[in-house]
Amino acid sequence: QSLRDGLRYAIEKNEFTLHYQPIMYADGKRMWAAEALLRWNFKGDNIPPDVFIPLAERTGLIHDIGNWVLHRACIDAAQWQFDDSVAVSVNVSVSQLMDDSFIRSLDRVLEGSGLSPQQLHLEITESVFAENTEHVLKQIQAIKARHIQISIDDFGTGFSSLGQLHSLQFDHIKIDRAFVQKLEEGSDTIVRATLMIANEFHCLTVAEGIETAEDAVRLRAMGVNCLQGFYYARPMPARELLAWYTDN
Ligand code: G
Numbered sequence: 001q002s003l004r005d006g007l008r009y010a011i012e013k014n015e016f017t018l019h020y021q022p023i024m025y026a027d028g029k030r031m032w033a034a035e036a037l038l039r040w041n042f043k044g045d046n047i048p049p050d051v052f053i054p055l056a057e058r059t060g061l062i063h064d065i066g067n068w069v070l071h072r073a074c075i076d077a078a079q080w081q082f083d084d085s086v087a088v089s090v091n092v093s094v095s096q097l098m099d100d101s102f103i104r105s106l107d108r109v110l111e112g113s114g115l116s117p118q119q120l121h122l123e124i125t126e127s128v129f130a131e132n133t134e135h136v137l138k139q140i141q142a143i144k145a146r147h148i149q150i151s152i153d154d155f156g157t158g159f160s161s162l163g164q165l166h167s168l169q170f171d172h173i174k175i176d177r178a179f180v181q182k183l184e185e186g187s188d189t190i191v192r193a194t195l196m197i198a199n200e201f202h203c204l205t206v207a208e209g210i211e212t213a214e215d216a217v218r219l220r221a222m223g224v225n226c227l228q229g230f231y232y233a234r235p236m237p238a239r240e241l242l243a244w245y246t247d248n
């Protein structure tokens, strides 16, 4: 059985789980949000999302899978016993976002879970800038009208257009971990430039890939708002998140 055939039945066979990785305020003490990260166990192997998400996009399965993720993440977050301001951050593929049924799915999931829309963040990779601007704008406006916040993911790795960044009104910019990991080699300039852009557009900033105390100290000093990475916590099952939160 090929991976592609396996993926088709992964939902009904209950092979997906969501892990959650905390995103901390820059003080490193309080949790701002938790990012939902999809895991697929296929025949005893963990298939990395870098492999099956592109496959899901090519086969069109991304719509069903994306809806499953949204639903699961909102149900989980509605039951979290954290501060009510802690959000769940869900990755949304560009093809999923652009689909006409996406906004209807969002409404259904919010209603079904009872999660407050203010507690939902959607992460969209900056490859969205390559799409038809008018349609992106329409989808973004529908999301914003529901008071859901939007993060631009993997910022700096692709082809963000500053003009679009302005007109699309994202709420948060996630600085890709490639820049965090190369601070010594000149990436600090890119991080500073990103912070200036974010400030100009009233976006919060999140630095990904914080692996050491030094990373945290440096990015905090540069003025990044939120920090995420193995230094704080690895992605973990929902039930472990509560225990982690209580211990920290
Ligand atoms: O979880 P991490 O291991 O390795 O994720 C790898 C990549 O897969 C990241 O770019 C992440 O954004 C993406 N990814 C993880 N979960 C999801 C998901 O539920 N939907 C989409 N579209 N991408 C996801």
Ligand code: G
Residues within 6 Å of the ligand: 021, 037, 091, 153, 154, 177, 208, 209, 210, 211, 228, 229, 230, 231, 235
């Ligand atoms: O593209 P996206 O930001 O959605 O990717 C999230 C991915 O980054 C997940 O696979 C997650 O496991 C991974 N990740 C999170 N924190 C760290 C980190 O500190 N170091 C590394 N190498 N990967 C990380």
Ligand code: MN
Residues within 6 Å of the ligand: 035, 091, 123, 153
């Ligand atoms: Mn992400």
Ligand code: NA
Residues within 6 Å of the ligand: 153, 154, 155, 174, 176, 177, 208
């Ligand atoms: Na990213």
